[in-house]
Amino acid sequence: MRVLGPDHPDTRSTRHSLGRAGTGDAQGAADTLAELVPHFLRVLGPDHPDALRIVNALARWQERAMISDAPSA
Template identity: 50%
Template sequence: MQRHELQRGPELSIECTLATRGNLALWRGDAAGAVEAFAGLLTDQERVLGPDHPDTLTTRNNLASWQRRRAVSTSNNDHS
């Protein structure tokens, strides 16, 4: 077991799973799936790491980016 796993316990595994889901959605271009995955990850990171941790801030940025992409995609579909 790695050192950070000992310090943070099973939450690390959940975070990795949610981050991977977000990345898979990103690779597929699935904005809605990415928003869902990053929102779940952000909730866990805020609880485990705190709101000002660099990983939490990165996830918050990724979530905002995907929310923007989803809004643009929805707007483009409405005008088609």
């Protein structure tokens, strides 16, 4: 991040990819994406397709985290 900076498109894309990967950890992926959402919204604006995609991805990972944390019956 030092060379390109946190708001550079390549940096945002890489961090988004890492958040989506989640390595099987839905809560970890949701936490990573939650950190990125403000950057995307600030840099791109709330109506930009990439900002909308990351907000959508965050919602999906948060839902997965809730499902994986739910007690089984």
